[in-house]
Amino acid sequence: MTSTLDLPKITGHTRRSALLTSLLLALAGAVWTVVPSWMPFTGLAERHVNALLPAHLIGAPLVLLGLAGAAAILWSHRLPQRALSGVAILELAFLTTVYQGPGTMSALGYVLALSLPAVLFTLLVLVAVRMPGWRWPVLLIVGAAVAAGVLTGLLSASNIGGMYRFVGTMADMAPFALSALLILAATVSWGALLGARHPGPVRRMTAAVVRNRRWITVAAAACALPYTLLRFLWLTPFHVEDLLDLPGSPESLDLAVKLWGLSIGAACLVGGVLILGLIRPWGELFPRWFPGYAGRPVPVALAAVPALIAAGAMLVESPPLLVLAFQDPPQSLIRVLLFPFPVWGPLLALAAWGYVGHRIGKPPARTGVGA
Numbered sequence: 001m002t003s004t005l006d007l008p009k010i011t012g013h014t015r016r017s018a019l020l021t022s023l024l025l026a027l028a029g030a031v032w033t034v035v036p037s038w039m040p041f042t043g044l045a046e047r048h049v050n051a052l053l054p055a056h057l058i059g060a061p062l063v064l065l066g067l068a069g070a071a072a073i074l075w076s077h078r079l080p081q082r083a084l085s086g087v088a089i090l091e092l093a094f095l096t097t098v099y100q101g102p103g104t105m106s107a108l109g110y111v112l113a114l115s116l117p118a119v120l121f122t123l124l125v126l127v128a129v130r131m132p133g134w135r136w137p138v139l140l141i142v143g144a145a146v147a148a149g150v151l152t153g154l155l156s157a158s159n160i161g162g163m164y165r166f167v168g169t170m171a172d173m174a175p176f177a178l179s180a181l182l183i184l185a186a187t188v189s190w191g192a193l194l195g196a197r198h199p200g201p202v203r204r205m206t207a208a209v210v211r212n213r214r215w216i217t218v219a220a221a222a223c224a225l226p227y228t229l230l231r232f233l234w235l236t237p238f239h240v241e242d243l244l245d246l247p248g249s250p251e252s253l254d255l256a257v258k259l260w261g262l263s264i265g266a267a268c269l270v271g272g273v274l275i276l277g278l279i280r281p282w283g284e285l286f287p288r289w290f291p292g293y294a295g296r297p298v299p300v301a302l303a304a305v306p307a308l309i310a311a312g313a314m315l316v317e318s319p320p321l322l323v324l325a326f327q328d329p330p331q332s333l334i335r336v337l338l339f340p341f342p343v344w345g346p347l348l349a350l351a352a353w354g355y356v357g358h359r360i361g362k363p364p365a366r367t368g369v370g371a
Contacts, residue, residue, distance in 0.1 A: 002296055004167055012194040012302075014189060014192040015073055015076075015193060017185075017189040017192070018073060018088075018091075018186070018189040018190050018192075018193045019068065019069075019070055019073045019074070019192075020189075021182065021185050021186035022065075022067075022069035022070040022073070022091075022186060023064040023066060024066070024071075024182055025062050025065060025066035025182065025183070025184075026062065026065075026066025026070065027064050027066070028059065028062060028179065028182060029061070029062025029063040029064075029065075029066060031059070032058060032062075033056070033057070033059040033060050033063065034236045036055055036056040036058075036059075036235050038059055038175070039055060039059060039099035040102070040175040040176040040179050041058060041176065041179070044210075046101055046177065047098070047099050047100060047101040048097060048098055048099070048100060048101055049061070049098045049099055050101075052098070061094070062097070065091060065094055065095075066089075068087065069087060069091050069190070071137045071289045071329050072084050072087040078223070078239055080131075082190045084193075084197065085104065085197050085198075087196060087370075088190045088191075088193055088194040088197075089194065091187075091190040092187060092190050092191055092194065093185070095186055095187040095190070096187055096315075099183050099314040100183075100317075103176070103180070104180045104313045104316060104317060105313045105314060105317050105339075105341065106183070106311055107180055107181075108180075108181075108269050108310060109268070110175070110177070110264070110307075111177055111263055112185045112267040112270070112271065113174060113260070113263045113264045113266070113267040116192035116263060116266060116267045116270060117263075119270075120270075124138055124142060126289050126290065126291065127289050130288070130289035130291065131287075131288075131289050135367060142244075147181060149328050153359055164262035169292030180313075184309045184313055184316075184322050185305075185309060187316075188305070188308045188309055188312050188314050191263075191312075192308075198206060206353065206357040207357075208352050209350055209354040209357060210354050210358050212354070212355040212358075213278075213279060213351060213354025213355065213358060214279050216276050216347055216350045216354060217275060217276065217351040217354065217355075218276070218279075218353050219342060219347050220350075220351045221272040221273070221275040221276045221346035222272070223272075223340050223343060224268050224269060224271055224275070224344075225272065225349075226337055226338045226339075226340065227265065227268045227338055227339065228265050228266075228268045228269040228272070230265070230338055231261050231262055231264060231265025231266075231268070232262070232265055234258055234261060234262060234265075235262070245359065265342030271310070275307065275348065277303065278303060278307065278351050278352065278354070278355040279351075279355075283298060283303055283355070284297060284298055284359065285297060285298065286298055300355075300356055300359045300360065302351075303355060304352045304355055304356050307348055307349075307351065307355070308349060308352045309354035310348060311345050311346075311348035311352060312345075312349075312351035313346075314341040314342075314345030314348065315341070315345035315346070315349070318342040318343050318345055319340065321336055321339065321343055322336070323328050323336070324336075
């Protein structure tokens with residue numbers, strides 16, 4: 001299909017998003033400048049800016065960056081036509097280099113893994129209550145999973161308690177995760193605004209992406225499989241770490257840590273399934289078991305924004321991963337295969353782009369029953 005993007009409408013959305021994230025960046029930078037001890041980019045979470053400025057000044061450039069971006073948006077009608085594009089390029093240059101570093105993707109994975117049990121429980125209850133035909137299959141699947149966990153010892157009370165105690169030790173990551181998400185959100189917003197201000201190339205590229213979005217999305221979803229397989233093999237005698245002589249053999253790990261690793265693997269699998277939603281009917285219309293919204297269109301931003309933020313996290317972590325791949329082969333090359341961010345990031349960004357182009361070019365009609 002040919003995409004007919006409403007670029008003025010998209011530009012309005014991206015302007016508001018870039019304005020909001022710029023103001024939040026300025027606020028965060030001001031707080032970190034006034035109270036340096038609140039600055040989360042320390043230790044293993046250091047950004048590239050740590051090598052350029054002392055810790056108490058790391059927030060100052062964000063104040064200038066955020067205020068300059070907000071001013072450019074608010075007074076863009078008084079500036080030369082290309083001025084806002086120039087500011088967007090400047091914002092992107094700083095946000096994708098100076099304020100990036102290791103751990104961003106890990107933080108996103110931990111957030112998804114922590115929320116996974118509650119999300120899955122809610123989904124299973126909704127399906128069982130609103131779709132009677134699936135009630136017994138859901139109960140059987142849950143029962144089999146619980147029985148397997150009990151028989152293997154993974155779901156013992158001590159392991160579950162140990163896992164959550166282990167998770168509790170990572171509570172200090174919350175400020176870092178939120179800050180990293182804010183920087184990624186600002187990066188995506190400014191990138192989208194820059195693209196929306198160049199309608200000709202964007203329309204042509206969008207048409208090409210929409211035509212190929214199915215295989216792009218399937219390929220992006222498949223990138224979740226290596227890490228998922230790595231973690232699920234912990235349930236078997238065959239461990240990739242032992243077979244390939246990699247560090248971190250699961251044999252030396254506490255069962256509670258294993259359970260947490262399996263949770264991250266499951267979160268990665270769920271992420272792959274959600275990526276497939278970008279080309280499935282339930283990614284356009286809420287399923288019939290979804291209370292209150294059955295058959296209604298899924299807001300485009302609800303699917304596209306998380307995908308673009310995840311893609312941004314993968315892209316900014318790709319350069320150091322590629323550098324590492326050539327420093328200590330073959331183990332480092334295997335790490336790239338298990339975490340294929342240099343491929344996964346672009347594919348996921350294109351999949352989200354294709355989803356937006358498809359949805360805006362052909363909005364789904366409400367059916368009343370969902371997909």
